[in-house]
Amino acid sequence: MIELQHLTKRFAGAERDAVRDLNLHVNEGELLVLIGESGCGKTTTLNMINRLTEPTAGSILIGNEDAHAKDPVELRRSMGFVFQAVGLFPHLTVEENIAITPRLLKWPADKITARVEQLFDLVRLDAATYRARLPRELSGGQRQRVGLARALAARPRIMLMDEPFGALDPLTRDDLSADYRAIHDRLGLTTILVTHDMTEAFLLADRVAVMRDGELVQQGTPHQLLAEPADAFVRTLVETPRRRAKALARAMETDSAP
Amino acid sequence: MIAAAFAVLPGYLGQHVLLSISALVLGLLISLPLAIVASRVAWLRGPALGAASVIQTIPGLALLALFYPLLLMLSNFSEQVFGAGFRALGFLPALLALVLYSMLPVLRNTITALVATDPAILRAARGVGMTPRQSLLLVELPLAAPVIMAGVRTAAVWVIGTATLSTPVGQTSLGNYIFTGLQTENWVFVLFGCVAAAALALVVDRLLALAETGLAQHSRAKVIGAAVGLAIVIGASLVPIIGRAGAPVVIGTKSFEEQYILASLIGDKLRDAGFTTSERDGLGSSVIFHALAADDVGVYVDYSGTLWADQMKRRDTPDRTAVLNGVAAWLKQTQGVRDLGSLGFENAYAFAMRRDVAQRYGIHSIADLATYAPNMKIGGDYEFFGRPEWAAVKKAYGLNFAVMRQYQSNFMYRALQDGDVDVIAAFSSDGRIAQYHLQLLSDPRHALPPYDAVLLISPKYAHDRKLIDALKPLIGAINLSAMQHANLMVDRQTDKRSPAEAANWIEQQLH
Incomplete structure (x- = not known):
């Protein structure tokens, strides 16, 4: 579905590549998590896929078509994008935010209204309560649900998500990521999700791609990564959830000791 | 006096509002696109804001005055080239000067607001598939609207205030009260003009403030209320001056x-x-x-x-x-x-002195004056000392005064009465010559031409x-x-x- 070939990006004035010779394949219906520390190039990679950033070299194939040959605006309208900072338009109501891409695609009004209703159900928000509210009147979790609905509005086949749950409190975060996994499966989406949280990656991902300093270090299922980490960096990274689980278990034992 | 002031209010107010609104609208049509371009083209920002700031430092009256000769030149040129000129006096010079005056606050606020748009929002706008134009129209301008509106408010208050200065270039405005009042020492008129202009500015400012809050709070009711209020103010002001039959x-x-x-x-x-x-x-x-x-x-x-x-x-x-x-x-x-x-x-230039002073020196004619002039002070209006008559009199009688002072004509008589000057270049039809019992000096050498009032x-x-x-x-x-x-x-x-x-x-x- 998505094929990145020798993808390289160097920003003007930078001393080294932000992304270097990246090769990655994402299958249709797959949820791929792109993980790494901040500054490793994972967000830049995501931005290049819908051409918010243009690559310096390499190519991107979307369903066997060269992304570079397409009109960038059309390309973006065909994909859903969820941002870490949510990026809801503060002057538009929840309903208007969700409807924005269908509106840009000039859908008829009744079709947009019907679609917005569906989306409220899909992201489990009460339409009657939230429809006319402004983003600033919502909680962080509600905002991200609206952001998700907005990204899904024009029925994209591909979803790009940039640390979508990063700024949420843990309860909301678990709730919403479980909801998203269900939506992904139900709609048969192809998703690339960027995060730096290995637990989240393992819970959500069909496959995980680890990046460091602009390069792809290893890719595979969570199981493969745990079983055969490519190097010490990956090992430390993938063992984080297990290490924390153990630490947690010890803390619980100490606490419950008489 | 108040009744006389109210009687001409509809015409003055209508012209004032028409001029101010035209200048604001035209100013916005220039400033907004310029500001949008400047918010995207960094090198343009300095020159655009700089030019607008420089214009702001020119005194309003001078800016208005400059446009008359400029337009006269253009009009003469167009008459030679195209066979048709245009009116260089009145509405046009006032409009152009006020348009320039209105630009700075709108330019500054629009550029500032657009440049400061949250990058996360801009990324989202592109991310959902907006073209740069859609991003501007659907996201950036609506978000900048309250700040832009604040600029429009400032511009509106400036323009309404400065429009009072358009009277001397021949455009009727609320300034007519002030200028007429100043000339005729009718302080009721002066005050009336000030109050009327201030009230208009205040009302428009409040309505635009309502629009600004409405935009900031996304309250459609407030924005519509402000628009309706403005429409009423503008409509009511313009009623007396539109629908007038024929060219006046x-x-x-x-x-x-x-x-x-x-x-x-x-x-x-x-x-x-x-x-x-x-x-x-x-x-x-x-x-x-x-x-x-x-x-x-x-x-x-x-x-x-x-x-x-x-x-x-x-x-x-x-x-x-x-x-x-x-x-x-x-x-x-x-x-x-x-x-x-x-x-x-006749309303001739005539040299006048206080009767007691003239008698003390035994002065009856301008010729007698010449002897004492080196120790005397003379007062004239703004024009007199620059006029050929003054040159002619000076030459004919060898006049050479110790001090020459310029006055607004009604203050000139005060100055003579108070002894600030010894002689003034008065006007023969002036009622104050009789009122103050002034001595008019004869002109035996006929240096001053006759000044019959003629209807042209x-x-x-x-x-x-x-x-x-x-x-x-x-x-x-x-x-x-x-x-x-x-x-x-x-x-x-x-x-x-x-x-x-x-x-x-x-x-x-x-x-």
Whole structure:
């Protein structure tokens, strides 16, 4: 579905590549998590896929078509994008935010209204309560649900998500990521999700791609990564959830000791 | 006096609002696109804001004054090239100056707001598939709207205030109260003009503030309320000036009371004959003549000696009749201007002294003055010392004063009474000469030309029978004492009358 070939990006004035010779394949219906520390190039990679950033070299194939040959605006309208900072338009109501891409695609009004209703159900928000509210009147979790609905509005086949749950409190975060996994499966989406949280990656991902300093270090299922980490960096990274689980278990034992 | 002020309010307010709104709208049409371009093209920001700031430092009156000669030049040029000129006086120069004046706050606020748009929002706008144009129209401008609106508010208040200064370039505005009031020492008028302009500015400011809050709070009700309020204010102000039948005859006045009285008299005569009229008040002596020749002004009263010296550049001083005939012939031949003839009185430059001072020195004529001049102070109006008459008198009598001071004409008489100056260049038709018992000095060497008040008609109306018939009865009908009395009615401090009332008084004398 998505094929990145020798993808390289160097920003003007930078001393080294932000992304270097990246090769990655994402299958249709797959949820791929792109993980790494901040500054490793994972967000830049995501931005290049819908051409918010243009690559310096390499190519991107979307369903066997060269992304570079397409009109960038059309390309973006065909994909859903969820941002870490949510990026809801503060002057538009929840309903208007969700409807924005269908509106840009000039859908008829009744079709947009019907679609917005569906989306409220899909992201489990009460339409009657939230429809006319402004983003600033919502909680962080509600905002991200609206952001998700907005990204899904024009029925994209591909979803790009940039640390979508990063700024949420843990309860909301678990709730919403479980909801998203269900939506992904139900709609048969192809998703690339960027995060730096290995637990989240393992819970959500069909496959995980680890990046460091602009390069792809290893890719595979969570199981493969745990079983055969490519190097010490990956090992430390993938063992984080297990290490924390153990630490947690010890803390619980100490606490419950008489 | 208040009633007289209210009587002309609809016309003044309407013109003021029309001018301000036109300037604001045109200003916005220029500033907004410029600001949008400048928010995207970084190198343009400095020059655009710099130019707007420089314009802001030019005094409003000077900016307005600069546009008249500029437009006159352009008009002459277009007349030569395309065979048609345009009106260089009145609405156009006022509009252009105010447009420039309105630009800075809108430019500054729009650029600031657009440049400061949250990058996360911009990324989201692109991410959902907006073109740069859609991002601007659907996201950036709506988000910047409250800040832009604040700029528009500032611009509106500036423009409404500065529009009062458009009176001297011939555009009627609420400034007419202030300028007329200043000339005739009618402080009620001055105050009325200030209050009216301030009230208008305040109301518009409050309504725009409501729009600004409405935009910031996304309250459609507030924005609509503000729009409706503005529409009411603008609509109500413009009603008196639209739907007026026919193009009005423009009556010009120079900036002193006699001119206001005569303009009012001429206006009454023309309106009685079925014409509509408008006034261009307080024009400069040369500006008004060129405006008449260019048909920007239809009718006004000038003085034979002024035309003789200023326009014909004659330095000799023949007798009254010769000057009158010479002026009329010259006007007809070279300018196509019709000189209907003398109104019947002279308003000459005349040297005047306090009677007691004149007696102390035994001064009766300008010739006597020459001996004492080196120890004396002379006062004149803004024009006099720059005029050829002054040069001629100085030369003829060898006058050389210790001090020369310039005054607004009504302050000049005060200065003479208070002894701040010893002699003034007064006007013979001035009512205050009799009121203050001033001694007029004779001119034995005939250095000063005669100044018969003559009624001039612009080329457009030069053969308009109806207009000429309406004004003919004024020719030879006003004698010097009647004019002095009418002038005094307006000038005096007690039982002060408006120029319109003084005009009515003259009219009663005519029958």
